[in-house]
Structures are given as structure tokens and as C-alpha cells.
Amino acid sequence: MWKTSLEMIGPGNRLYFGYFTNCDFVGKDVFMDAAIEFTPEKAWQAALANLQMDMSRAAFETWVKPACLEDFNDGTFVISCMNSYGRDWLADRLTSTLERFLCGVMNREIKVRFIVKDQDYDLGNSSDEDDEYSSEIDSDPVELDILYRSIRDSLLEPGRVVRLPVYFLRWLPYVQSQVIFVVMALWQEYYLASGGKVQKGNNKVSVRAEQVCQWAGISRAQFFRLLQPGSTLYWFARKNETDHEVDKRTGRAKKSSNKYVLLDTPLMPGDADDLKSFLLDHGIRESPVSALQAAVTADPKQILSYPTRLPPDNFETMQPRYLTVQEIVRDLVGRRLTPELATLADQLADRILAQGEFILVSWYFLKNWLPALGPDAAMLILILRNLCYFNDETGELRDEVWIEGGYEAIAQRLGIKNPRTVATWLPAKIDRGKRKDELTDRTDQEFARRQRIQDLLGLFVDRTDHRVNSSGSYAWKFKVQRVDPLTPQHEMIWRAASSLLADCEDQGILDELYSWVDEVNTDLNDWIETVKNGSKVVLRLSNSTNGCSETLTAILKDCFETLDLECKDCFETLLKTLKRFKDSQKEKDTSSTQDSSNLSADDPELQAVAVVTDSNGNWDLEKLLARADKKNRQILLNQEKDAQAFVSWVIHGASQASIQNPYSLAIAKLKENPETNAGGASERLAAYPPHQLAGLIEQELTFRSPSDRNWRMLFAQVKRDRVRLLADALGLRLDIQEESWMSS
Incomplete structure (x- = not known):
């Protein structure tokens, strides 16, 4: 429990409630008249305590605990993370949760921004030239986006690769595959942590051991065993003596983190x-x-x-x-x-050293296939792929390769002492006799393990032929899959996502699906619950279809039934894959956002509504429906005589907190009942000129409560994020600074 201290301060013996930072809980509503004051540091500590109670210990220790409050400025908490993965993990899952909690604690509008420590925020190590160059870049940014060809590509993300120097393959007989994968992981984390920035005075960066382990497909214990002095990893990296340094935030001396030096392509x-x-x-x-x-x-x-x-x-x-x-x-x-x-x-x-010659290994392969295959079988795939090539003169694709020497030669290349280990990875060509009718549990488990490796390896390589050389040794011919296949779990997710998109497109509700995906991905923790499935605890989506049309609800339920509840990140991967694919497919028309021939550039009222109005400043239904899919857009344009009914349903949806997407609601309502308004205050507000409605929205977002009766009937008790949602749904460009309605 948080320990509450009670002091008498100020005129009239006003009460002040504080707490000690080593406690775990903040009480609510102790006295309604009390003046509760929190410093940003104490508010952040309270937020950590709250998260610790709501999250699993592993997730909290791995992701949340290492983060710290870097700065608080203009209502924004700047939280520093050790690397970009921690930043992205926290930003995707906890931004809205933390903002809601801190807003309540600080009693003001709060935003949370996550950065990478000593990179995004602290630029003290950068030279003046770097700062000047960065300023030039920031003043003229270039936006880049990725267009994925398919759902499969949005899962594989084939453009994300790690380089493996070809020369490292010569090290395999000396240090074995696992060490090479760890070296790749160390270099990958170094490149990601440095972010392409030139460091002043040194090339040091801070990375987390957990991330290195994830790239290398090993446990934390294995990683630190490999870092012991005298291990084979010391041919590639070595530890420096640990010293002490000054903590930037507290000014106290502390033991510095473990320091290691990477050696650039050592000679065997x-x-x-x-x-x-x-x-x-x-x-x-x-x-x-x-x-x-x-x-x-x-x-x-x-x-x-x-x-x-x-x-x-x-x-x-x-x-x-x-x-x-x-x-x-x-x-x-x-x-x-x-x-x-x-x-x-x-x-x-x-x-x-064959400088400049690399094998490109996908992130997908390292994060998904390496742990499943193990380092030796995974390295065999990379060796065989390296032997493949494409001849751009003849158009010949060589994806079949011969390995002379059979299992012995493969074992030597991989540094495996027993060639029979390699034989267990591939299906036997000759039946060597009957097995015993009854096998021990241990033997059954070993056969199951071998069969699993054979099945997974068979997705990458197929032994198609063999021959016996004059010396009596075997040579094996392999057909190699040069592109990563999906894992069995991701194959299931891919099929579910593809069917979901196809069904929604057939029903003309693809836009509604995309809007639902956006809503769920904003705070996935609010949509996932744990349930008991027999003796196991599994995850499922809860309350996920609130506000959806009956058609979409039915399609989503059919889709969810095809997923494996026991896969720990099944729902999360499906939703993030759909969002990534949706974002890459969405065409953004930036060529023209207003009719400049008929509007004055100096008139902010007209600028705010120009995107969705005609030359006379009235609602333009065709422009309002620009985000709808082609089928729904055509249906509404054919049946609606003007935009008033559509606008009224958008206003109604925005005023109801239970409705996730007012835009989709308006489309669904009008398809069911053409030319039918939402009625009441919503209908009356929709009859206002667009610039007048935009003005009411601007007043509400800048804390100048409109006196308009119809507006107050609908939005007097509505949170400002719903008002912002209304502006976004109607495509209005407001004449206010973003910070002015988030802070103060």
C-alpha cells in the first residue's frame, strides 16, 4: 500500500496528501476537497506501481522496469528506453494506459512520449556538425512508406534483413553455429542501437541482453555462459573491465554496465x-x-x-x-x-576475408525459425542458400546443389563431431528394419523431436538425389527453398487474415473492418482477456465487436474460431498484420486538399472545411465518402440526395462513447435506411453550415465551451478525444495548434 502522509499547510488548514516512493498503491478519493499534488517523478513512480500490479512479472521486468523518466515538459512525459525495441513495445501497448493514469494523477491533460536513451533525446555526444545536419533534415523531412504485395509479405517483412559475412562460414568447424548466430546478434543490436549516428569520441552503444538473445535464438543463461573468458566467442568479442560511472539523473556513483568489444571480421x-x-x-x-x-x-x-x-x-x-x-x-x-x-x-x-560478400538473413528467419530449428539445422539452410545463385545473363536459377561427402562433409562444415546427428535431420532413404513394438517414453520423445525437425527442415530443403563417388563416399543433392516459408502458426494466421479480407470485401464492409482494426490496435490490452481452456489458461478477444455491424460481427466470429487460443500472440499477430497491411495499402491523396480556385487562402474558416465542401462551402458527399470503399461509396452516392443524413449519423456516433467508428456507423445506417437522418440534436447540427460546425469543434478543443444548445445537448459530457474523432471522421482541418488542446 502507498503510505499516506498528512500535513497542515496554508490558510484555512488545507489538507495536502503525499506519499513515500517505496510504496505500491495510490488510494483514490480520500477527501474530495484535498489538494493532491504530484511531482512528475512521483507520478511516474505511481504509474510503475500500477503497471506492476496489472502486468505479468516477466513482461514488467523485461520492458517496463528498465524505462525511466527522462524529462517532463509542457504536459509531456518523456520516457527513455534502452533500445528501439523497448520503445516500440511500450509505445504500442502502454501509451494510452499511461496517459489515462497520469492524467488522473496530475489532474491535467498528459501525453507520453517514448525515446531511446542517449539517442532520440540526449544529443550531448553528437558533434556540432551532426546537430546542424540533423536540423537541415528535420526542416525538410521526407516521408517513406512500404507497400506490401500481400498479407504473406506483411508477415515476412522480406526487406528486414541481417547480414552474415560469408567468411564466418569458415569459422564453423572451429566455433560451431551457435557462436556465429550470437556474433550476428551482437552486430545487429549494435547497428540498431547506434541508429546510423556518428558517435563523438567513441562508438559505444547500450543494448539489452534480452534482445541479443532474441536474435540469436538462445536463453539468457546460454548467452552469459558464452561471454565467460576463454570461450570460443572471445575470438569475436571480449569483455572490458567493469568500472564505475556517474548516474546522469541522481548524480551518484554506480557500477557501470558490462562492456564488450566487438572484433571486426577476425582471421581464422x-x-x-x-x-x-x-x-x-x-x-x-x-x-x-x-x-x-x-x-x-x-x-x-x-x-x-x-x-x-x-x-x-x-x-x-x-x-x-x-x-x-x-x-x-x-x-x-x-x-x-x-x-x-x-x-x-x-x-x-x-x-x-571476402569483404563485401554477405548472406542476407531475414529478421523473420532469426526470430521465428532459428529457435524452432536450432542453430545447426538453421545454419545448414544458410550454407545451402549460399551455394545457390541466379545468372542474370542466362536467366538460370540454380536452386539445386550437390554436397560431396555426404553426412560427414556436412558435419565438418558445421563443426558437428558426430555425422549421425545430421542424418537424423533428413528422412531415411532406406528402411533399416522394423522398430520394436513397444518403446520407452524417452525414445518416443526422441523420435517425435526428430520427426519435428525433419518436417520443419523439409519446408526449406528437399534431398532429391544421391550418387556414390569412386572413393565410395556419398554425395547428396538438395533442392533449396530460397524464400522463407511461414511458420505453421503464421500460416494459420495468414489464412485467417486472407479469408477475413476476402469476406469483408465481398460484403462491401472492408472500410468498416479497417476502422475496427485501427480501434483495436490503439490499446490491445483492453481487448484481450484470459480464459480457462481445460487445464490451460489461454487468451481471447473480449468485447471486440461492440459497435460493429451484424455482418462484420458474424465474419469476425467465424475468423476467430479458426485461430488457436493457446498460441500466446495469435490475436496480437493477426491484428497487427492486418493493420500493417491496411496501412501499406491505403492510398493517400496529397495532391490537393482544398479547392484553391474558389477559396481565399487567408480565410481560416473556409480552410478548415475546404477538404470536404464544394465551391460554395456546402458539404460535398462525394468528398466525405473519399475514404469509403468503392462499392459503398457508389451505393450512397446513388441513393442520397445530399450529405446531411450522413453528417448527422457521424455526429451521433461521435457523441456516443460506445461507438468505435462513427464513419462506419453512418455508412451502415444509411445502407439499411436510405435518406434517414439520426434525428434530434444530431440532425439539427448537421444542418449547420460546415464552417459553423468546425467552429464549434475548435471552441470545444480549445476549452472554450460553446454556448450552442444543440451542441451542449450532445457533447457537454463527452471527452475531448471524441470531439477530435468527430473532426477526423468529417475530414475537417482545424485552425488550432495540436498542443493547445492536449495541454493546459
Whole structure:
């Protein structure tokens, strides 16, 4: 419980209620006449305590607890997060929840903005040139959007990729797949956290271990085990000594976070030995220039062992160190490199390390398939994809590849000691005899695990042929799927979303569906509830169809019945996929927003209504219906003689808090009863000239309550966000600053 302190202050012994920040709950309505005052810091602490009670411990510890109050200015709480993922997670799920709570605590209109710590808000590490450049960009922004071809693409997001240097595949026999995926994850988090900004004085960024684990498909415990000194990960990254630093907010000394240094494409120890031998054989000590020129022009196969180089027997006892081509050349030459030698050494490094050659791995593959397949099977897919190619001269697509040496060769490439492990990933070509009729539970579980891996791997690769070489070894032929398939869960969501869109389009209610999707996605937590399904607790949507037409309600219920309630993010993924696809498909007409030939640019009243009025300033039904789908727009234009009935239903819908989308309500009502007004005050307000109605809305949003009787009958007790919804539904451009109605 929050501990309440009671003090006597000011004239008339007015009461002041405060609290201690180490408590957990804020009481409500203690005394109605009390003056309750909260500092922004205390209000934020109260909000955290409130969220901690409403959220699961894991979600709170992972996402909410690391966030902190960075600033409070003009009614806006600026909350800093460790990285962009935390910012997006909090912004998508908790913005409206926090704004409602803080508004009640602070007794004023509040907005919440989430930023990435030391990036979006604190620019103290940026140079003056960077600040000047950023100002130029901000003054002339360029908006970019993505147009997805299909629902499947909106799930896969094929443009989001991570680069895997091809040279890292040579490291696999030494460090195995899991380490390579962790290195990819560290680099990915570094690029995301740095945000493309040039840091002043250093290249340090802060990332969260949980995000690295998500990219690498491992647990937090596995990650920190790999970071122990002496592990194979130390060939790619190493820990710096932890020191102390000053907390920016409190000014107190605190232990700094763990610090690690990423090593840029280290040279493999075996390749380092081969390179030394080649340079010595070509007389680098006698003629460094000639030896380096020979190495630069030589085929890499003349220097290194291909396709793989197995590690020496003593590799596990070797001390990890950062090896580079430049360092090897300098050691062999025995002196600091001249500009000519340095240039040749850099060219040789580009040649040996295949600089600029990458395998592009999708975010989808790392976040969805890597945990399901495991690091070794996932890496096999990447190796096979790397062997595929497209010949732009002949148009030949090679998606079938041969692997010489069979299971043994695959195991060597992946650093797997037992080739039989690879055999369990693929269906057996030869039936080796009958199994026992009765198997132990452990054996059954192992067979089920193998079958699951075979089924999942079979979505990416298919072993189509084999041959026996003269040496008696097998070679396997694989057909490779070069594009990521959807996971089984996402396949189900894709089918549900596709059917939902098709059914709504057939019924002419696609716009209503899109409006519903927008409404639900604004605060998904308010629409999801937990229910018991037998012995399990599952999620489902609750109260999701309030305000929807009967047709849409029936279609949504049919869709929900096809989903798996036990999938933890099934509903969330479906709704976010629909919204992402909808936002990418929506065509925004920015060519003209007003009839400039008939309106005065200096008349703010006319500017406010020009988007949806004709040249005489009257409602234009065709413009009002610009957002409706083609079928509904044509129906209403054919049956309605003017826009008054449509406007009246929009006004009625906005005045009722239970109606989610007034725009869709107006369409549905008029389709059922053509040319029928909403009646009462709604009908009378719809009869006002558009600029007069816009003026009433502006007065309400700027806290100047209109005296108009009809307006007060409908909107006297209505929240201002519903008034803003009315303006948006009617397409009115208000002549007020956005901040003026959110703050004060």
C-alpha cells in the first residue's frame, strides 16, 4: 500500500496528501476537497506501481522496469528506453494506459512520449556538425512508406534483413553455429542501437541482453555462459573491465554496465597459418611487395583450404586472440608498413576475408525459425542458400546443389563431431528394419523431436538425389527453398487474415473492418482477456465487436474460431498484420486538399472545411465518402440526395462513447435506411453550415465551451478525444495548434 502522509499547510488548514516512493498503491478519493499534488517523478513512480500490479512479472521486468523518466515538459512525459525495441513495445501497448493514469494523477491533460536513451533525446555526444545536419533534415523531412504485395509479405517483412559475412562460414568447424548466430546478434543490436549516428569520441552503444538473445535464438543463461573468458566467442568479442560511472539523473556513483568489444571480421587461426606459409614461400622477407602482389592476384584456393579447414587438435586449449591479415604481414616484414605495403595488405585482407560478400538473413528467419530449428539445422539452410545463385545473363536459377561427402562433409562444415546427428535431420532413404513394438517414453520423445525437425527442415530443403563417388563416399543433392516459408502458426494466421479480407470485401464492409482494426490496435490490452481452456489458461478477444455491424460481427466470429487460443500472440499477430497491411495499402491523396480556385487562402474558416465542401462551402458527399470503399461509396452516392443524413449519423456516433467508428456507423445506417437522418440534436447540427460546425469543434478543443444548445445537448459530457474523432471522421482541418488542446 502507498503510505499516506498528512500535513497542515496554508490558510484555512488545507489538507495536502503525499506519499513515500517505496510504496505500491495510490488510494483514490480520500477527501474530495484535498489538494493532491504530484511531482512528475512521483507520478511516474505511481504509474510503475500500477503497471506492476496489472502486468505479468516477466513482461514488467523485461520492458517496463528498465524505462525511466527522462524529462517532463509542457504536459509531456518523456520516457527513455534502452533500445528501439523497448520503445516500440511500450509505445504500442502502454501509451494510452499511461496517459489515462497520469492524467488522473496530475489532474491535467498528459501525453507520453517514448525515446531511446542517449539517442532520440540526449544529443550531448553528437558533434556540432551532426546537430546542424540533423536540423537541415528535420526542416525538410521526407516521408517513406512500404507497400506490401500481400498479407504473406506483411508477415515476412522480406526487406528486414541481417547480414552474415560469408567468411564466418569458415569459422564453423572451429566455433560451431551457435557462436556465429550470437556474433550476428551482437552486430545487429549494435547497428540498431547506434541508429546510423556518428558517435563523438567513441562508438559505444547500450543494448539489452534480452534482445541479443532474441536474435540469436538462445536463453539468457546460454548467452552469459558464452561471454565467460576463454570461450570460443572471445575470438569475436571480449569483455572490458567493469568500472564505475556517474548516474546522469541522481548524480551518484554506480557500477557501470558490462562492456564488450566487438572484433571486426577476425582471421581464422588455420587461415592465418596458411597465409603465413604462402607469403614465406613467396619470399616476403626478401621482397615484401612482390610477395604481397602475388597473394593479391592469386586464387584464394591457392592460399587457403576449401571448402573447409578443420581445426587442429589443440584448438580448444588455444588462447583466443584477434588475428588480422595486416598484423600477419607486419610481423613477417618486421617493421611498420609503408603506404605501399599497407595498401597491398588491405587489398589482401579484402581478398582473403571476402569483404563485401554477405548472406542476407531475414529478421523473420532469426526470430521465428532459428529457435524452432536450432542453430545447426538453421545454419545448414544458410550454407545451402549460399551455394545457390541466379545468372542474370542466362536467366538460370540454380536452386539445386550437390554436397560431396555426404553426412560427414556436412558435419565438418558445421563443426558437428558426430555425422549421425545430421542424418537424423533428413528422412531415411532406406528402411533399416522394423522398430520394436513397444518403446520407452524417452525414445518416443526422441523420435517425435526428430520427426519435428525433419518436417520443419523439409519446408526449406528437399534431398532429391544421391550418387556414390569412386572413393565410395556419398554425395547428396538438395533442392533449396530460397524464400522463407511461414511458420505453421503464421500460416494459420495468414489464412485467417486472407479469408477475413476476402469476406469483408465481398460484403462491401472492408472500410468498416479497417476502422475496427485501427480501434483495436490503439490499446490491445483492453481487448484481450484470459480464459480457462481445460487445464490451460489461454487468451481471447473480449468485447471486440461492440459497435460493429451484424455482418462484420458474424465474419469476425467465424475468423476467430479458426485461430488457436493457446498460441500466446495469435490475436496480437493477426491484428497487427492486418493493420500493417491496411496501412501499406491505403492510398493517400496529397495532391490537393482544398479547392484553391474558389477559396481565399487567408480565410481560416473556409480552410478548415475546404477538404470536404464544394465551391460554395456546402458539404460535398462525394468528398466525405473519399475514404469509403468503392462499392459503398457508389451505393450512397446513388441513393442520397445530399450529405446531411450522413453528417448527422457521424455526429451521433461521435457523441456516443460506445461507438468505435462513427464513419462506419453512418455508412451502415444509411445502407439499411436510405435518406434517414439520426434525428434530434444530431440532425439539427448537421444542418449547420460546415464552417459553423468546425467552429464549434475548435471552441470545444480549445476549452472554450460553446454556448450552442444543440451542441451542449450532445457533447457537454463527452471527452475531448471524441470531439477530435468527430473532426477526423468529417475530414475537417482545424485552425488550432495540436498542443493547445492536449495541454493546459
